Amino acid sequence: MTSPARVFLRKYRWRFSGMVAWVIQRVTGLLLLFYLFLHIHTVSKLAEGPEAFNQAMATFHSPLFKLLEIGLLGTVVLHAVNGIRITLIDLGIGVEKQRHLFWFLTVGIGILIFLAGAIPMFLFAVLKV
Amino acid sequence: MNIRIRIARFPVQGGKTFSEFQLVLEERMTVLDALFRVQREMDSSLGFRCACRVGMCGSCAVSINRIPRLACSTLVKSLDSATVTVEPLPNLPVIKDLAVSLAPFFELWKRALPAFRPRNKESQELARIPADTLFAQLAPGKRDCITCGACYSACTITRKSGRYLGPAAINRALLRLLDPRDAADSERLAVLDKEIEGVWRCHTQFNCTATCPRGINLTDSIVRIKRALLRRGRSFQA
Numbered sequence: 001m002t003s004p005a006r007v008f009l010r011k012y013r014w015r016f017s018g019m020v021a022w023v024i025q026r027v028t029g030l031l032l033l034f035y036l037f038l039h040i041h042t043v044s045k046l047a048e049g050p051e052a053f054n055q056a057m058a059t060f061h062s063p064l065f066k067l068l069e070i071g072l073l074g075t076v077v078l079h080a081v082n083g084i085r086i087t088l089i090d091l092g093i094g095v096e097k098q099r100h101l102f103w104f105l106t107v108g109i110g111i112l113i114f115l116a117g118a119i120p121m122f123l124f125a126v127l128k129v
Numbered sequence: 130m131n132i133r134i135r136i137a138r139f140p141v142q143g144g145k146t147f148s149e150f151q152l153v154l155e156e157r158m159t160v161l162d163a164l165f166r167v168q169r170e171m172d173s174s175l176g177f178r179c180a181c182r183v184g185m186c187g188s189c190a191v192s193i194n195r196i197p198r199l200a201c202s203t204l205v206k207s208l209d210s211a212t213v214t215v216e217p218l219p220n221l222p223v224i225k226d227l228a229v230s231l232a233p234f235f236e237l238w239k240r241a242l243p244a245f246r247p248r249n250k251e252s253q254e255l256a257r258i259p260a261d262t263l264f265a266q267l268a269p270g271k272r273d274c275i276t277c278g279a280c281y282s283a284c285t286i287t288r289k290s291g292r293y294l295g296p297a298a299i300n301r302a303l304l305r306l307l308d309p310r311d312a313a314d315s316e317r318l319a320v321l322d323k324e325i326e327g328v329w330r331c332h333t334q335f336n337c338t339a340t341c342p343r344g345i346n347l348t349d350s351i352v353r354i355k356r357a358l359l360r361r362g363r364s365f366q367a
Contacts (some may be wrong), residue, residue: 011209012196018335018348089333092356095349098335 176225187277280337
């Protein structure tokens, strides 16, 4: 007997994997949409001349933005790998094993790809070793 | 050991309240047993529905700790919760306390043309369904629906759109589409292909599959129909 949130995470995370995956896809999709607008806004600075663009780029070279870039990598990877899972399901591949697909493909392989990109980014862009 | 059971009530004057009761937890006590204990010993005005008590009829489907389940098949102990919250199935009109009207569910069920329409009404021959056909392979896993409404109330799309057919109706339509003796393929596919009502509204969240007390993979049925609609002109069983 424990709190309802803990019970849900322990007992039902496997059972409702499909819903968890759907929420992840929507949240990462919205974050990528936000990033797209930010990207367009930055690129549009070119129209104001090279100085305005360089000033905008200088902001993105701060360590905080490098950390956010690592977050962006995580968002892209999750969205992409989960997108592959959804495509497979729509093709009728792994519908019976969708929970395995989520936890092993989306989460498992997603984490591996994320770490493969995030560790060098953190070492060379944030810590600058 | 005691458990606290919170039961949703709907007074005549409107609104939603919760009645709370303390019960002694027994080893094999189901949620339905707990509801009967409350009704017999504590509050005789409590309204709920049940019939078979063995998970066959689907009439005791309620929301238990926010998940639609059959009260008769859910052991209180298995919930791992000191408080058990019992509410009527969401997304369906409440008749009294935990009893809901399944009228909206069956309205949509009827729209999917669930009844068998034979190709040859006069035929006296027994149909032969070879074991290697898709119907023979899929039917055992798809035909056990007890129309409890758990999938319908767990589906987030039916919550938003009262016109979406819902997982149970679509699963029944799939069974009919697969059946080589049935003649209403094109009529059914036309209903299933509709933008608001049909299969395209499904967001593949698998909530229906996760809550089906009979373990039917309803999302698989919906995905199969989506693919069939994309290859129109070819046989459904191809």
